[in-house]
Amino acid sequence: MAEALLLDTTHSSLPWGIPVAVDLADARDRELVERIARGEEEAFRGLFGRYAPTALALARRVSRQSSLAEEIVQEAFLAVWRNPAGFDRERGSVKAWLMGMVHHRAVDAVRREESQRRRAEESRRSDPVVILDHADQVVEAVGAPQEREAVRGALDELPKEQRQVIELMYFDGLSQSKIAERLGLPLGTVKSRTLLGMRRLRSAMAGLER
Amino acid sequence: MRDHERIEERIAVRALGGLDVVDAEALIAEMAAHGPSCEECRRLETEYDEVAGRLAFALDPEPVPEWMEDHVVSLATGSGEPLRVMSPRDQRRARRGPGGVRLRPLVAMAASIVLFVGGLAIGSIVTGGDRNEIPADARVVAFQGEPGSGTLSAAYTPGEPGVYVLGADLPTPPEGQVYEIWMIEGETPTPGPCVSPEADGSLVAYVDAELGATDVMAVTVEPGTCSTAPTTTPIFVAELTTA
Numbered sequence: 244m245a246e247a248l249l250l251d252t253t254h255s256s257l258p259w260g261i262p263v264a265v266d267l268a269d270a271r272d273r274e275l276v277e278r279i280a281r282g283e284e285e286a287f288r289g290l291f292g293r294y295a296p297t298a299l300a301l302a303r304r305v306s307r308q309s310s311l312a313e314e315i316v317q318e319a320f321l322a323v324w325r326n327p328a329g330f331d332r333e334r335g336s337v338k339a340w341l342m343g344m345v346h347h348r349a350v351d352a353v354r355r356e357e358s359q360r361r362r363a364e365e366s367r368r369s370d371p372v373v374i375l376d377h378a379d380q381v382v383e384a385v386g387a388p389q390e391r392e393a394v395r396g397a398l399d400e401l402p403k404e405q406r407q408v409i410e411l412m413y414f415d416g417l418s419q420s421k422i423a424e425r426l427g428l429p430l431g432t433v434k435s436r437t438l439l440g441m442r443r444l445r446s447a448m449a450g451l452e453r
Numbered sequence: 454m455r456d457h458e459r460i461e462e463r464i465a466v467r468a469l470g471g472l473d474v475v476d477a478e479a480l481i482a483e484m485a486a487h488g489p490s491c492e493e494c495r496r497l498e499t500e501y502d503e504v505a506g507r508l509a510f511a512l513d514p515e516p517v518p519e520w521m522e523d524h525v526v527s528l529a530t531g532s533g534e535p536l537r538v539m540s541p542r543d544q545r546r547a548r549r550g551p552g553g554v555r556l557r558p559l560v561a562m563a564a565s566i567v568l569f570v571g572g573l574a575i576g577s578i579v580t581g582g583d584r585n586e587i588p589a590d591a592r593v594v595a596f597q598g599e600p601g602s603g604t605l606s607a608a609y610t611p612g613e614p615g616v617y618v619l620g621a622d623l624p625t626p627p628e629g630q631v632y633e634i635w636m637i638e639g640e641t642p643t644p645g646p647c648v649s650p651e652a653d654g655s656l657v658a659y660v661d662a663e664l665g666a667t668d669v670m671a672v673t674v675e676p677g678t679c680s681t682a683p684t685t686t687p688i689f690v691a692e693l694t695t696a
Contacts, residue, residue, distance in 0.1 A: 287529060291522050296514030304512055313518070317525050324529040326649045329677030331629030334499045339506025343678035346509065350470040350681055351644050394511040412471035413508050419471045434462050441465040444504045 272337035273330075280327040287324055294338060295320070298345045305349035305416045315352060319344040338390075350416040397447035405440030408433050460484060461497050468501035469508075470681055474641070477682035484684075502678065593619075596672070596689035603654055605689045607670055614663045616670065616693065618648075620656030625649065626674055633675040635683060636662045642671070647679040668693045 278286030295316060302312035322329070322344055330340050398406055411417045419437070423430045463480040466472045472480070487494050596605040603623035609616040618634060626632055626649060634645035645660040671687035
């Protein structure tokens, strides 16, 4: 029933004309977290099946190491199981909370291992900064294609220099000072570009339901 | 009307994981000046954390290995072994074998353990071995904390990596927040695990860290998503010496 509602719901006023039904998706996510708090394994499996593919992509993108990424995702989901009360519905969506945990752990792991950082930099030198042009993969994640298209649309709308600092910071795990060093920019410029870009993203994503 | 421009700038960078320590400290000071009831600060944190969390969905999802779901579920329900990248520390621990203290019974015993600090040999409390064990020759050091905030101790073996943190009578963190454990060498804090005590206030956590000649451990209250740098004043502090 929940799936049917998800697929039937559209919001025509959203940017890029993308039908997004993630409001109900988040309602379902919240229900899953509530059930996890009651110790329901099936709910935990539900949340894992829904978000592990994206969590793994994020952890792998930041850490650039498959085994480490799997460990990061494992730890993040275990944190959900052990402390579902850590989710505060007043502070955002389940998906953002979960990806925040994955991202923090991935960034921490990368910064702990300088040798890993060097490998990442070598890899990055051979890759373009923008990494969002891969062909979609088929995954069983309800609503994910729409969400992905919407977020990519928001990033595409950013001026190149704002998008660059945001991607280096978020997807490559670089600190603001490292980015300034790498791009040869004053630190203040990196900060201001980040803020301007994040304001635009916030505005664009405000059109999306949770 | 308070000026939130600089706070907003730092919150936005922090949400992306890019805040340097200096700016993290500055953000703490600024937000402290605004006070915990600053609704604008809270709104900015919420909105930028949401934006950052959603950026993950710009990536193509990756196929999850078939074994992974069952493995994570088995860990969650207590019947599995954690997946870990085998570092030299893990290999040493795996070789160590039986002879230490199991974590699970230790949870119930944490309250009594933390009453005795300073070179306490705890190997005789419970025997039997698996990877979740505290070595029999562990040194136990008490954290300093505010009266009435429970007790916390660190158990570690000088010369060996890793620290177990044992707590009792700990208050539950505010809703949406967790305790985050930090290893501080010099002036650089390295984040450890984010944890919450059990319903009875007990806590057992493992910090995967290489100990220097002297390290300071600290515990702060952080958002449930954990922080890359401390955002609040430590509520517990302990000095670990390996000499």
